[in-house]
Amino acid sequence: MLLHKHLTPELKARLDTLTTRHGWTLRKTIQSGLAHEDSQMGVYAGDSESYALFSPLLHPIIREHSGHDLSGQSSDFSLDGLPQDDLDPTGEFILSTRIRVGRNLARYAFPPAIGARDRAALEAEVVQVLSRLPGALAGEYHPLASLSEARREELVRRHILFQQADRFLDSAGVNRDWPRNRGLFHSADKRFIVWVGEEDALRIISMQPGSGLAAAFLRLKEALGQLDAHLDFARDSRLGFLTACPTNLGTAMRASVLIRLPYLSRRPDFHARCARLGLSVRGLHGEHSEPHDGIHDVSNAVRLGVTERDIYQRLRAGVQALMALEADARAAAARQRSRAG
Incomplete structure (x- = not known):
């Protein structure tokens, strides 16, 4: 579980006293992971602020899981120039x-x-x-x-x-x-x-x-x-x-x-x-x-x-x-x- 790999005693002590405006804490962030050892990541966010306040824990977990360096995220729903015909028109698959x-x-x-x-x-x-x-x-x-x-x-x-x-x-x-x-x-x-x-x-x-x-x-x-x-x-x-x-x-x-x-x-x-x-x-x-x-x-x-x-x-x-x-x-x-x- 990525939680255990990245939550050191020093980091836990540093984050333990923090609370978001909606009352989300480190304990709540990790409670599912603590209850289930077979969890993949072991963490959940309670609100938008969680990702900033608990970033010293969450960002390394996200980087390792996704392989992405968190350098930025864009959105693009255009399909211009891409094929749009049915993949399997006969319904065989x-x-x-x-x-x-x-x-x-x-x-x-x-x-x-x-x-x-x-x-x-x-x-x-x-x-x-x-x-x-x-x-x-x-x-x-x-x-x-x-x-x-x-x-x-x-x-x-x-x-x-x-x-x-x-x-x-x-x-x-x-x-x-x-x-x-x-x-x-x-x-x-x-x-x-x-x-x-x-x-x-x-x-x-x-x-x-x-x-x-x-x-x-x-x-x-x-x-x-x-x-x-x-x-x-x-x-x-x-x-x-x-x-x-x-x-x-x-x-x-x-x-x-x-x-x-x-x-x-x-x-x-x-x-x-x-x-x-x-x-x-x-x-x-x-x-x-x-x-x-x-x-x-x-x-x-x-x-x-x-x-x-x-x-x-x-x-x-x-x-x-x-x-x-x-x-x-x-x-x-x-x-x-x-x-x-």
Whole structure:
């Protein structure tokens, strides 16, 4: 765990007396890591100020995890000159495409630290902005507390709704007051979704059936333009958009496809191949889940020190490479069956 590597007794003594304006302390920053030895980083931020006040601990951890020198973060949603056609028009490999970003609001604490009164105020502010979204982005907001358990479970199965946070986030304080002042906004076609009150204040999501990466990307770009005009998102010139978990800093973007790779994924070097392509691999139902019938969730591995355009370009190229490798693996398996027959 990076926490243990970088938190020396001297540094702990130096930071122990510090508190942000929202009451976030060193102890709260590291409490999830102390509770879970299998945590990767072991730290969470409670507000924007955390990244400055506890920078002697957080910045070295972020540098080592990301490989980025924290020299600066820019944003670029342009796709000019990049291919925008469907990656897999026949649907042979890709089931769906999903792009999400995390956002917090500058004047509020983040979900690990936010109080009940501010949580309600943040929800009201966000819902008012969401209610004015135009065209295909327009939709309805559903407070979690208003949904039946059966309805919640159905939406979770369809990857439209989030669940109560996992044990790492629970230890960080994200699950307090569950499910009050949390909710789901979705457009009529459910291709644009906003989660309110999950790991970050907002998870803004664009979904597309099949391999329409460009369509999902451009919808998200439009939505963020609308929201950014009315909401003051927490951001920093060096770290980019500020998130509760430092692994999401930078663009705070995770662009992914659900892809069938039953032959390629059987090979022992599958994960290493994906890593070399700059891709991260999860199971069918996201982090800590298992693949099913060779279906994997494949996404960009890097969020910090790259632009949104970079993520689009690298994911597209990486997924194209995986489809070619899977086709080769299928052909090899067919030849082997033919020889055996």
